[in-house]
Amino acid sequence: MLFGIARRLTTSPQDAEDLVQDTLVKAFRAIGTFDGRYARSWLLTILRNTNTNRLRKRMPDLLEDEWTTLGRMPAAGADGRDGPAELVAEGLSGEAVVAALEALPMHHRAVVALVDIDGLSYREAADVLGVPVGTVMSRLHRARAKLRRHVRSPSSLLEERE
CATH class of the missing domain: 1.10.1740 (Rna Polymerase Sigma Factor; Chain: A)
Structure with a gap:
């Protein structure tokens, strides 16, 4: 672990x-x-x-971007909502999900990686990141919304970052 x-x-x-x-x-x-x-x-x-x-x-x-290999890891949505695994299951290519993950801001990528990919609970992710549980929950919600928007319209997330 x-x-x-x-x-x-x-x-x-x-x-x-x-x-x-x-x-x-x-x-x-x-x-x-x-x-x-x-x-x-x-x-x-x-x-x-x-x-x-x-x-x-x-x-x-x-x-350097330290999360460049993030999308190459197997994904599993810990709470059953739209995590990286669910996006792939919807028929999206792995490359699209990797691109969406890499386009997320670092604080959102970290939460997605810990909860959806590593399967940590909200409390454990909060401990790792040193933030309150509510912050983990809100960041995860926002990150998943951005992932959904990005895979449906890839240019939208890139415009948000600028």
Whole structure:
């Protein structure tokens, strides 16, 4: 689970492996402070914080789009609504869905990746992103609406970004 999420947060599998390793080392060092509840959320929080710290250290690399491989991952809508998998199931090509995902703003792509692709709950996605659950829900709603609009009219989402 950690590697899958780390892979979505980083630019390469090697960076994801390093991120997971750093996360587990930090978790091992802090095991004495862990109360024994919500281990998954605890690890995801450490992963998020470790990733944030790593990104701060290498700010110039942020110009690259780190989600370019997002659409190549198998998709599954966690709540049964129009996620990437449902768009493909409607007969749209995988390339159209990938293009729609890549055209989304980063904060929307992150929510779609965590909830619809990784299958995290709203609470878990909120913990990973460091935002309230309501923010995850509203971002996911907006992202799905943009995906639907984009696959029906690809130029609409590109115009929204400009």
